[in-house]
Amino acid sequence: MTGPARPLSETLRHGGAMTQRRVRILVAKAGLDGHDRGAKIIARALRDAGFEVIYTGLHQTPEMVATAAVQEDVDGVGLSILSGAHLTLFPEVIRLLRENGAGDVVVFGGGIIPSEDAQKLKEIGVKEVFTPGASTQEIASWVKENIRPRE
Amino acid sequence: MASNKEQWLTTLYRSAGERAARFSTVSDLEIEPLYTPEDARFDYDEALGVPGEYPFTRGVYPSMYRGRLWTMRQFAGYGLAEDTNARFRFLLSQGQTGLSTAFDMPTLMGYDADHERAIGEVGREGVTVTSIHDMERLYGQIRLDRITTSMTVNCSASIILAMYLVVAERQGAGWDNVSGTIQNDMLKEFIAQKEWICPPEPSVRIVTDMIDFCCRRAPRFHPVSISGYHIREAGATAVQELAFTLADGVCYVEHALRRGLEVDDFAPRLSFFFNLHNDFLEEIAKLRAARRIWARLMKERFGAKEARSMTLRTHAQTAGVALTAQQPLNNIARVAIQALAGVLGGVQSLHTNAMDETLALPTETAATIALRTQQIIAEETGLANTIDPLGGSYAIEALTDRMERDAMAYISRIDQMGGMIRAIELGYPQQEIAEAAFRYQRQVEDRIKTVVGVNKYVTPEEIPLPTLKIDPEVEERQVQRVRRMKRERNQRAVKDALKQVAEACRSGANLMEPICEAVKQEATVGEICDVYRAEFGVYKDPAWI
Numbered sequence: 001m002t003g004p005a006r007p008l009s010e011t012l013r014h015g016g017a018m019t020q021r022r023v024r025i026l027v028a029k030a031g032l033d034g035h036d037r038g039a040k041i042i043a044r045a046l047r048d049a050g051f052e053v054i055y056t057g058l059h060q061t062p063e064m065v066a067t068a069a070v071q072e073d074v075d076g077v078g079l080s081i082l083s084g085a086h087l088t089l090f091p092e093v094i095r096l097l098r099e100n101g102a103g104d105v106v107v108f109g110g111g112i113i114p115s116e117d118a119q120k121l122k123e124i125g126v127k128e129v130f131t132p133g134a135s136t137q138e139i140a141s142w143v144k145e146n147i148r149p150r151e
Numbered sequence: 152m153a154s155n156k157e158q159w160l161t162t163l164y165r166s167a168g169e170r171a172a173r174f175s176t177v178s179d180l181e182i183e184p185l186y187t188p189e190d191a192r193f194d195y196d197e198a199l200g201v202p203g204e205y206p207f208t209r210g211v212y213p214s215m216y217r218g219r220l221w222t223m224r225q226f227a228g229y230g231l232a233e234d235t236n237a238r239f240r241f242l243l244s245q246g247q248t249g250l251s252t253a254f255d256m257p258t259l260m261g262y263d264a265d266h267e268r269a270i271g272e273v274g275r276e277g278v279t280v281t282s283i284h285d286m287e288r289l290y291g292q293i294r295l296d297r298i299t300t301s302m303t304v305n306c307s308a309s310i311i312l313a314m315y316l317v318v319a320e321r322q323g324a325g326w327d328n329v330s331g332t333i334q335n336d337m338l339k340e341f342i343a344q345k346e347w348i349c350p351p352e353p354s355v356r357i358v359t360d361m362i363d364f365c366c367r368r369a370p371r372f373h374p375v376s377i378s379g380y381h382i383r384e385a386g387a388t389a390v391q392e393l394a395f396t397l398a399d400g401v402c403y404v405e406h407a408l409r410r411g412l413e414v415d416d417f418a419p420r421l422s423f424f425f426n427l428h429n430d431f432l433e434e435i436a437k438l439r440a441a442r443r444i445w446a447r448l449m450k451e452r453f454g455a456k457e458a459r460s461m462t463l464r465t466h467a468q469t470a471g472v473a474l475t476a477q478q479p480l481n482n483i484a485r486v487a488i489q490a491l492a493g494v495l496g497g498v499q500s501l502h503t504n505a506m507d508e509t510l511a512l513p514t515e516t517a518a519t520i521a522l523r524t525q526q527i528i529a530e531e532t533g534l535a536n537t538i539d540p541l542g543g544s545y546a547i548e549a550l551t552d553r554m555e556r557d558a559m560a561y562i563s564r565i566d567q568m569g570g571m572i573r574a575i576e577l578g579y580p581q582q583e584i585a586e587a588a589f590r591y592q593r594q595v596e597d598r599i600k601t602v603v604g605v606n607k608y609v610t611p612e613e614i615p616l617p618t619l620k621i622d623p624e625v626e627e628r629q630v631q632r633v634r635r636m637k638r639e640r641n642q643r644a645v646k647d648a649l650k651q652v653a654e655a656c657r658s659g660a661n662l663m664e665p666i667c668e669a670v671k672q673e674a675t676v677g678e679i680c681d682v683y684r685a686e687f688g689v690y691k692d693p694a695w696i
Binding site for chain 1: 256257259260262268269270271272275276340343344345346384385386472475476477509510511512585588589592595596602605606615618621691692693694695696
C-alpha cells in the first residue's frame with residue numbers, strides 16, 4: 001500500500017547508496033472523475049519496473065498535484081485524466097510546477113485524449129501522452145529513457 | 152467406472168490435440184472442452200423453472216420479449232441542459248423507448264458549475280445541472296409521466312431525484328405516475344466508480360432515506376439501481392461483478408429492514424445494472440445466475456413472500472472497457488456481440504455503446520449505429536421470439552451453476568467480515584478488483600488474452616474518426632447563468648430551506664422532503680451537498696495501489 005503520506009526514503013536519496021538514486025514518479029489522478037483503474041495499474045507497473053512511485057489518490061486539484069510533486073521531490077509526474085478536462089488540467093499543473101521552481105519535472109500523462117488534443121498538450125510542454133491500449137511495458141521503458149533523477 | 156466424458160477426454164479428444172495450453176474466459180475462468188449431462192446435473196423445477204416463476208433463472212416475466220421487447224435506453228448527456236434535451240428528443244424520434252441521463256462530473260460530485268473544482272469539467276462528461284431550472288430545460292417538452300427515465304447519479308442523487316419530481320409536478324404529473332430509475336448505488340461508488348462525498352455509513356443512510364421516501368411518495372420509481380457495471384469496468388471478473396453487486400444489494404436490504412420497512416414493500420422497487428463484456432457464454436451465465444441467487448436470497452434469507460420481491464430486474468450496458476481506441480470501427484462488432492449476450496441473458500433494458508466512446512462522447516452517427524444494433528437484434532435475428540433459448544445447454548447450465556457457487560463463496564466471505572460496509576472499510580472488494588485488473592493487463596501484454604487491433608492484427612496507420620467537441624462556451628454560459636440565478640433568488644428562503652436539510656441530517660428525519668423544498672427554493676446541487684459535507688464529513692480516497 002502506498003499513499004501520498006508515505007515518508008520519503010531518505011537513505012535511497014542521500015544515504016550511502018553507491019548508485020544514482022532511483023527515479024521518483026508521482027502518479028496523479030486529477031479531476032473529479034473516479035476512473036482510477038489505469039492510474040493504479042500504471043503505478044504498480046512502474047513500481048515493479050524499479051521506480052519509486054507515489055500515488056496521489058483520486059480527485060486532486062492541479063494545486064494538490066503540484067504541491068505533492070514538490071514535497072515529494074519527484075522527477076516526473078504522470079497525470080491520468082479521463083474526464084475530458086485535460087486541456088484545462090495539464091496546463092495548470094505545468095504552470096504551477098514552474099511557479100514552484102519545479103519546471104524541470106517531466107510531465108507526461110494518459111487517458112481519454114483525442115490525438116489532436118494530445119498534440120496541443122505536447123506543444124505546451126507535456127512530454128508524452130499515452131492513450132488507451134498503451135502497454136505498461138511501453139510506458140515503463142519510456143520513463144526509463146526520458147526521465148532522469150533531477151539535480 | 153470411467154464415464155463417457157472421461158473416456159472421450161483421455162482417448163479421442165487427447166489424440167486430436169489442442170491449439171492452446173489453457174482455455175479460459177476473459178475473467179480467467181477455466182473452460183472445459185465439452186460439457187455433458189454429467190456437468191449440468193440439476194433438478195429442472197428447482198434450478199430453472201419457467202419464466203416468471205421462482206427462481207426466475209429463465210426470466211423474470213412470463214412472456215419476456217414475446218410480450219414486450221426490452222427497453223432500448225441509450226445513455227446520453229453533454230453540454231447545457233438544452234443540448235441534451237435535443238439529443239433526447241432525437242433519440243426518441245429514432246425509436247428509442249426510454250431515456251437515460253448522463254450528468255457531468257461537477258453535478259455527480261456535488262459541485263455547482265461556478266465552483267472552482269468545476270473548472271474545465273462543466274458539460275464535458277455529461278450534462279451540467281446546478282439548479283431546478285437546468286432540470287426543467289433538460290426534460291422540456293418530454294412528459295415525465297409518459298416516459299421512464301434513468302438517471303446515473305449517486306452521491307448527489309437525492310437532490311437530482313427531488314428536482315426530477317418537482318419538474319414532473321410542474322408539468323402537472325402526480326408523483327405516483329412518475330416512473331424511472333435513479334442509480335443511487337453508493338456502495339459500488341466506494342468499490343469501483345469512486346464518486347463520493349461522505350463516508351460509507353451516512354452515504355447508505357441517504358440511500359435508505361430515498362428507498363423509504365419512494366415507497367411512500369413515488370411508488371413507481373426505482374430508488375436504487377444496484378450496479379455491477381462499474382465494478383466490472385474497474386477490472387473485476389464476472390464472478391466478482393456478480394458477487395459484489397448482490398452483496399451490495401444485501402446491504403441495502405438489511406438497512407431498509409432495520410429502518411422498519413417491510414421487505415415486500417420495498418424489494419420490488421430495487422433494480423439492477425450489469426455489464427456485458429466480451430465473453431459471450433460467461434455473460435449469459437452471469438445474468439441467469441444473478442436472477443437465481445437474488446431470488447433465493449430474497450426468499451430464504453429475507454423472507455420475501457411476493458414473487459415481485461424476488462425478481463432481479465436489470466438494465467445492462469455493453470462494456471466500455473472492452474472498446475478499443477485502435478481500429479474503432481471494430482467496436483461495432485464487439486457491441487453487437489455483447490448486446491446479444493444481454494438479450495440471451497434476459498435483461499429488461501439495454502444500452503449499447505457507441506464505437507467512438509474510447510475517444511470522446513459519441514457523435515450522433517455513432518450513437519445512432521449503437522441504437523440500430525439493438526433494433527437489428529430485436530427485429531431481424533429472431534432472438535426475441537423464444538424465451539431463454541440457451542436454457543438447458545450443458546455449457547450454459549454448468550457455467551450458471553459455477554457462477555452461482557463462486558459468487559456465493561464471495562458473499563459468505565463478506566458476511567463473515569460483517570457486511571459490505573465493513574468489507575469496503577477494509578478495502579477488500581477494492582483490492583480484489585485491482586488485483587484482477589492488473590492480472591488481466593498482464594495477460595493482454597503477454598498476449599495470453601487477445602485484443603484485436605491492440606495486441607494482435609495491429610495496423611500501423613489509422614484514419615482518426617471525427618469526434619464530438621464540446622464547445623468551451625458551454626462552461627462560460629452555464630457559469631453566468633448560475634451566478635445570475637444565485638443573485639436573483641430569494642436568499643432568505645434558500646437559507647431557511649438549507650437549514651431544514653441540515654436539521655434532518657442531524658435528527659435522522661427523512662432527508663427527501665426538506666430537499667424537495669430546498670430545490671423549489673432554488674437551492675443548488677452544490678449547496679445541498681455542502682450541507683452533507685458539513686454534517687456527515689468528507690470521504691477521502693485511501694489511494695491503495
